Every structure is written in structure tokens, then in C-alpha cells.
Amino acid sequence: MATTHELTSPDARPRARHAAPPRSRPHSEIRLLACLAALFTVVQLLLVVAPGMGLGWDESVYVSQVSPDIPSAFFSAPRSRGVPALVAPLALLTASTLALRVYLAVLSGAALFLALWLWRPLLGTRVVALGGLLFSGLWVTLLYGPQAMPNLWVALVALIAVGCYLRAAAPGHTGRAALAGLGAAFAALTLLRPHDAAWLALPLGVAALFLRGRRRLALLAVIAAGVLLGGAQWVVEAFTAYGGILARMDRANAIEGGLGWHLAFADQLSTLDASHTLCRPCDAVWQHKGDAVWWFALPALVAAGVALAPRREGQAPGARFLPAACGLSLALPYLVLIDYAAPRFLLPAYALLALPAAQCLLLLPGRVRPALRPAVAGAVVAVVLAQLVTQQIVLHRAVRSSTIGNGDYARMAAELTRLGVRPPCLVTGPMATPVGYQARCASGQTAGHNENLTPDGVLRLARTQPVAVLTPPNGQPPAYARDWPSRPLPNLRYHPGYRVHLSPR
Secondary structure: OOOOOOOHHHHHHHOOEEEOOOOHHHHHHHHHHHHHHHHHHHHHHHHHHHOOOOOOOHHHHHHHOOOOOOOOOOOOOOOOOHHHHHHHHHOOOOOOOOOHHHHHHHHHHHHHHHHHHHHHHHOOHHHHHHHHHHHHHHHHOOOOOOOOOOOOHHHHHHHHHHHHHHHHOOOOOOHHHHHHHHHHHHHHHHHHOOOHHHHHHHHHHHOOOOOHHHHHHHHHHHHHHHHHHHHHHHHHHHHHHHHHHHHHHHHHHHHHHOOOOOHHHHHHHHOOOOOOEOOOOOOOOOOHHHHHHHHHHHHHHHHHHHHHHHOOOOOOOOOOOOHHHHHHHHHHHHOOOOOOOOOOHHHHHHHHHHHHHHHHHHHHHOOOOOOHHHHHHHHHHHHHHHHHHHHHHHHHHHHHHHHHHHHHHHHHHHHHHHOOOOOOOEEEEOOOHHHHHHHHHHHHHOOOOOOOHHHHHHHHHHHOOOOOEEEEEOOOOOHHHHOOOEEEOOOOOOOOOOOOEOOOO
């Protein structure tokens, strides 16, 4: 049986195309993956959680759904209930943002370990560990590890789903545990983001068609069952709140700006320096161009990794291509179908593409002349280290920006509390959702995508509880609040000039 070292040596080239999986040293290799996952969690705690980053807008929506002491924010059509289910065990116990951040950092580290452990027999520990390091070292991965957002969890669950598929599809594999894992992963994916689950199911479904007999039917049935199970709640909510599945899809499409042909490569590039974690419309200036070098190198590394990957005995058909195919499928809608961008959108693609990229980096030294091998290996190490250092620099910039921006929500809420806006209360206007969460008030809008109130309804509430209407700089309050007393909201760093109009007492 070939060892990992032999697979990369020139003497092993004639056998590498049909090599067996590397001989494992289970305990030491599992410890390596556990250390990587633990390091992922520790870096989150030190660099993302410790600076005291408050909850963002979307996080406020998700956490409010399950927090017993905070009114639920409006839950729009494109959202799914996966993140509320994920944070519910902690949110039901405490409203502490710090506790939530620590909980999610630890949980994301555990999920990373599980995903890498599932892939270890498929690619070998060295490839899996390097792939995990490349993915977990990205600034966007670290930034969203302790956040109550769905994208990183879609990435980790997608990694688990593809690993389970390849284990279940391998010839001679009984596949029961892997099939169960595949079904559970697709249920979780659909609960988190149904459309991402559909884009992942596409390449896996096509790959399953090339299998024979019961294995093909079993894989297709398990994927379908997982999607149906995870999507059941979304379907029920579509009928109870939106008038049906098509009506909810139409509403979600309208909120997302309408799906259509739009090349968003430049939009995504403009977000890679963390100057914008969401640009909509995406007219941001691409500033730190050096931060995107890895983005241009990734396709070449992935293509080379697929080409150089050895064909292993007992491997599922198409196993060498499937991680790349699934990664590209998950990236496709965010690169060509929407007219705005956020770096977190591509996290699921990065998680899967990191594996063939790691394969390339590890096999490359063995594909050159012996005299050049030490130099190439040193260059690979230097490139990886440079990438990790660069990503930490961008992470510092992203954390600082998010901490200051989200801190404005808390400062607005503190001023509202000082002015007498206390539960039960209502906050409306721009920034109402995160500010309402921080003030422990209900939030709502009388217009726009999050419309869930009428002006008459606001006035009725104002008779029995404090109502605060936020207005941006040079903005005008709605007609019903024009005669209400107005106060400036001081000490705002990213949102200066905001005012609040308070209902008469």
C-alpha cells in the first residue's frame, strides 16, 4: 500500500494513478485535525469575539426569532429558519451577545473537525489538513465563524454532504452511516438556505446517475428526502404567511432584486478587502488589490489539483472532480445571477475548492526535477504563510469596521433608553431592526421590503407604548410623526446625523 510520501515521489508516478488511500495513523492524524479545528476556534475568540463586536442587522433578525425576551423582528420571504434553530439552545437561556459569540465559535470549530474527519479517508490527512487550513484561515471564514449567519454553516454542511456522498458512493461500501449523514446534511442545508441546497444537489444528482443499481437510487432518494425534510418548514410557512410556494418565491425574488444574468465577478472583487461586507448597489471602489491575489490564483490551483490528483482504489466514480464541481455550482448563482455582492456568499464554494487547491500545493513539488524540489516546496510553504498573514491583516480591518458599525446600533439603543423608550416599545424607520433588538423593542416598517405595519397601526401603538421613529441625515419622518418631538442621536461613528422622533407621552 502506498504511503502519502510515495504518492508525491517521482518513483511512485507509475502507480500513483491507481494508488490506494494513504496508510493512516488514526490517533495522530485525528489529533492533527482536532488541533486545526481548535486553532480555528481560538483565533475566532481572540481576534473576532474579544474586540466586542455586537450583533449585526441580519443577526438581530435571526436571534430575535428564538429569544424569549426580545420581540421577533420581521422575517422576510428569502430567509430560512436554520440559523434560529442553530442559536436557539443558547438564545433560550441568555441574551448575552458574548455568550452567543463563544457558543458559535466553539460550535463552528467542532463542525470543521467533523467535516475534515469525514474527508480524511478520501484524500488523506495531509490534503485535508492543508485544505482545512486554507479555508479556515480566510478572513471571511474567521469573521463569520462566531456570527449568527447562515453562509459559513452552509459551507461546513456542504463539505460534510459531499464527503458523505463520496463515502456512500464508493464501490464495495455498505454506505449506511454515510447515507444517513448525507440525508441529515441535506436536511440541514435546506433548513439553512434552500437555494444553496438545490445548487449542491444538482452536481451530486448528476454524479449519482452514473452509478449503477440500488446505489444510484439510494443516493438520489436520500438527497431528495433530506431536501424535503429540511424544506418542510419553509413550505408550511409559504402557505401560512405568503399564499403558497410560488408566491413566496416571487416575493423573495423581488426582495433579492430579481435573478437574471449579471456578471458579479468585479462586485465580489470589490469586497475582498473587507471595505464592504455587503455592497448593494455594488459601486464600491476596489482599494487593496493585493488582498485579492489568492482569488485569481484559486482557479488555477483547483484545475491543477484535479489534474494531478491520483486515482485511488475503491474511489467513487468522479471523485476527483466532484469537490470542484460542487464548489463551482455553489458559486455560480452569486457570480452570474445577482447584481450585488458579499464575500460571505462564496464561503460554501471556498470550502470545497480548498481541497483540490491543497492537493495541487502538496503534489506540485513531486512533479518537478529533484534538483528543484526543495525550492518548489519552500515556495509553497512561503505562499501558504503569506496567504495566512495577509488574511489576518484583512480580518483585523473587517473586525474593526464591523465592531464600530454594529456598535452604533447599541449607542442608538442606549440613547433611546435614556429618552424613556423602554419595553414594551416600538422602533421604526431605517436601522429599526438592529436598534430595536438592542433596545428590547419591537421593530417594524410601514413601507419597503420589511413592511409589516400601517401608519394607523403605529399610531394605535403610540397611545399605549413609546414609539421611536429613526430618520437618517437630511431625511424626513413619515407624515404621522412630523409633529413629534425630535432629538439627535449622539456619538455615532458610522451613522452620524441620525435623529429620533418620539411619540408624545
